[in-house]
Amino acid sequence: MKHYKDPNTNELYAYESDGSQDAWIKPGLVPVTDEQAEEVRQQNQQNSFNSLTYQQKRVTEYPPIGDQLDALYKAGVFPAELAAQIKTVKDKYPKV
């Protein structure tokens, strides 16, 4: 693929490198190298991430909810009835 970017929005575009999509290239785009395209892509993603609130940033890195609940089970903080249900399933499908 060959890459172009919109100088106004920094939006990155890709077209077939064999020229078969040249007629579709949006007017006003400027060509960029593959390296520049990757820089634009990363910069856009970073800008998007920077715009998130701290709560939203935390969510992207929390461990899976299943792992969190399993840790609570292993810590023995679940009610007896729920812990018994979980243990029944664990016993039914033991680790191999």
Next chain:
Amino acid sequence: MALVLDGNGTMTVGNGSISGLSVGGLPTGVINSTNITDATIAQGDLDTTIIPIGAGQTWQNMTSSRAIGTTYTNSTGRTIMVIVSGTGGGANGLWGVTLNSAISYYTPSTYTASVWTACEFIVPAGQTYALSQQGSNATLQNWSELR
């Protein structure tokens, strides 16, 4: 190529000029030589309107030639369907789907990292499509297109 239905109810395929479609007085659920005079359907209409998506198309794995945060153009002349799956996490969803430079939708919030998320969308002929990362650590796993 053109698909031609004449006033006698004969449908032919071949080269030919394009003329207007004349349909009148249609009884419910019936199209016959009485209420269709002459119809010629252009190849472009045949490709984008008459032929259903999927006919003559195949699923192609485009993963190696697609990237997050990049806008692509459907220049196939046909409507295509795209299915993308990947892993990552984001309170605003992992993926944002952009069609013709307008955000169409975000995938649901994942609440944690490393969650598999997929999205599917249809791209009409001539329109652009892109997938953006809304959260972090998004990894593209599979990008398939019916084209």
